[in-house]
Amino acid sequence: MPITTTPADFVAWFRSVAPYINSFRGKTFVIAFGGEMVEDGKFVALTHDFNLLAALGIRLVLVHGARPQIEQHLARKNLEDSYHQGIRLTDAETMQCVKEAVGRVRVEIEALLSMGLANSPMANADIRVAGGNFITAQPIGVINGVDLQHTGSVRKVDVAALNNRMNFGEVVLLSPLGYSPTGEVFNLTLEDVATATAIALDADKLVFLMDTDGVQDKKETLLRELTVNQAQAVLSATRTLPDDINLFLPCAIRACEAGVARTHLISRHTDGAVLQELFSDEGIGTMVVESTLNTLRDASIEDVGGILQLLRPLEEQGILVRRSRELLEREIERFVVLEHDHRIVGCAALYPFPDEAAAELACLAVDAQCRDRGYGEAILDHMADMAKSQKLKKLFVLTTRTAHWFLERGFKESDVTALPAQKKSLYNYQRKSKVFVRKI
Numbered sequence: 491m492p493i494t495t496t497p498a499d500f501v502a503w504f505r506s507v508a509p510y511i512n513s514f515r516g517k518t519f520v521i522a523f524g525g526e527m528v529e530d531g532k533f534v535a536l537t538h539d540f541n542l543l544a545a546l547g548i549r550l551v552l553v554h555g556a557r558p559q560i561e562q563h564l565a566r567k568n569l570e571d572s573y574h575q576g577i578r579l580t581d582a583e584t585m586q587c588v589k590e591a592v593g594r595v596r597v598e599i600e601a602l603l604s605m606g607l608a609n610s611p612m613a614n615a616d617i618r619v620a621g622g623n624f625i626t627a628q629p630i631g632v633i634n635g636v637d638l639q640h641t642g643s644v645r646k647v648d649v650a651a652l653n654n655r656m657n658f659g660e661v662v663l664l665s666p667l668g669y670s671p672t673g674e675v676f677n678l679t680l681e682d683v684a685t686a687t688a689i690a691l692d693a694d695k696l697v698f699l700m701d702t703d704g705v706q707d708k709k710e711t712l713l714r715e716l717t718v719n720q721a722q723a724v725l726s727a728t729r730t731l732p733d734d735i736n737l738f739l740p741c742a743i744r745a746c747e748a749g750v751a752r753t754h755l756i757s758r759h760t761d762g763a764v765l766q767e768l769f770s771d772e773g774i775g776t777m778v779v780e781s782t783l784n785t786l787r788d789a790s791i792e793d794v795g796g797i798l799q800l801l802r803p804l805e806e807q808g809i810l811v812r813r814s815r816e817l818l819e820r821e822i823e824r825f826v827v828l829e830h831d832h833r834i835v836g837c838a839a840l841y842p843f844p845d846e847a848a849a850e851l852a853c854l855a856v857d858a859q860c861r862d863r864g865y866g867e868a869i870l871d872h873m874a875d876m877a878k879s880q881k882l883k884k885l886f887v888l889t890t891r892t893a894h895w896f897l898e899r900g901f902k903e904s905d906v907t908a909l910p911a912q913k914k915s916l917y918n919y920q921r922k923s924k925v926f927v928r929k930i
């Protein structure tokens with residue numbers, strides 16, 4: 491994340507955010523957070539971030555929880571918290587506490603969303619909060635002989651009513667309650683309301699604020715991006731996962747499978763986590779998507795700008811030879827590009843020499859922000875396959891600075907004499923590139 495200390499940094503950072511601002515306008519995001527957010531006093535800062543999202547024209551549905559507040563109410567009335575297979579059993583007295591607690595949290599949230607203090611990020615904010623009977627619920631019923639009574643699940647979401655509110659520029663705030671056609675109230679979970687709503691609205695994003703930073707692998711490294719299949723593999727692995735992940739990752743899978751483009755699992759403890767996740771390429775937590783965001787494809791003339799941007803820093807460091815826009819335009823069909831999330835993050839070019847059954851792999855580059863993701867290998871393998879399909883037998887590279895990378899990937903050091911005749915005559919003796927060759 492760039493630290494905006496100098497005006498130039500600030501300008502560069504602000505510009506880098508423009509693509510997100512453009513693509514998020516008019517999109518629907520469902521953002522869910524537990525009652526802890528209000529309890530811990532962290533909600534004020536979150537309000538500022540919601541305000542910013544709303545100001546950018548994002549259609550917002552906020553879903554709040556009220557678990558700590560419900561527990562406090564129960565404790566005050568000396569009532570036992572009762573769970574059956576991880577689901578709260580809501581009897582009539584508990585339901586009373588749920589209504590009171592949810593009502594109280596809701597009022598606090600509405601109050602904070604109404605702030606408009608001068609000299610604060612909320613100056614000039616004019617958030618209208620909409621609430622209502624948008625969620626129809628049904629009882630969960632009897633599980634293994636235990637009647638869960640007023641505990642329910644979402645049966646229907648009133649999409650037309652929600653869209654009407656958002657068309658008027660209102661921010662919808664949903665509570666974890668639902669009503670039945672017989673006039674009953676049901677206690678719902680935050681994650682069920684958020685997931686069902688995101689699916690029903692065909693939302694572009696579903697965001698869960700959790701206690702943990704995101705999904706981690708066995709070595710506790712944050713997994714920044716998971717496809718639905720990878721997410722399922724995480725859940726079915728034998729290791730024990732934090733409660734949060736067990737709760738929210740299945741929701742992310744359910745949402746993505748039902749067409750919600752992206753689900754984000756991020757920490758509620760990091761100030762500005764929502765902004766960091768949404769307005770940066772690498773995000774801050776785990777993003778679950780239906781299928782991979784990477785595509786490796788032949789380059790076209792529209793890619794020249796993106797390739798130039800990728801190559802410039804490497805050319806400036808002397809790692810790659812300088813290529814002009816004209817040269818790239820002329821030779822664009824030699825290039826392949828690797829896109830991540832519609833941004834060019836890698837490229838390479840293949841120059842075949844059929845007479846010598848060889849090909850030069852040139853201009854292999856990967857964006858510095860995307861190191862250690864295996865992109866370089868993926869491009870190299872792709873180029874080797876391309877050369878193979880043209881019946882070529884060896885791949886060579888000329889490099890001054892990245893010899894080790896190629897040696898580690900099966901290339902052997904050679905010299906100028908190994909180059910095809912035509913290439914030999916063009917060899918730049920001043921640059922003193924080393925020649926590496928690999929059989930394919």
Ligand code: ARG
Pocket residue numbers: 714715752767768769770771772773774775776777
């Ligand atoms: N900012 C982008 C988005 O909101 C990408 C976020 C990537 N996040 C991640 N955890 N990998 O879609």
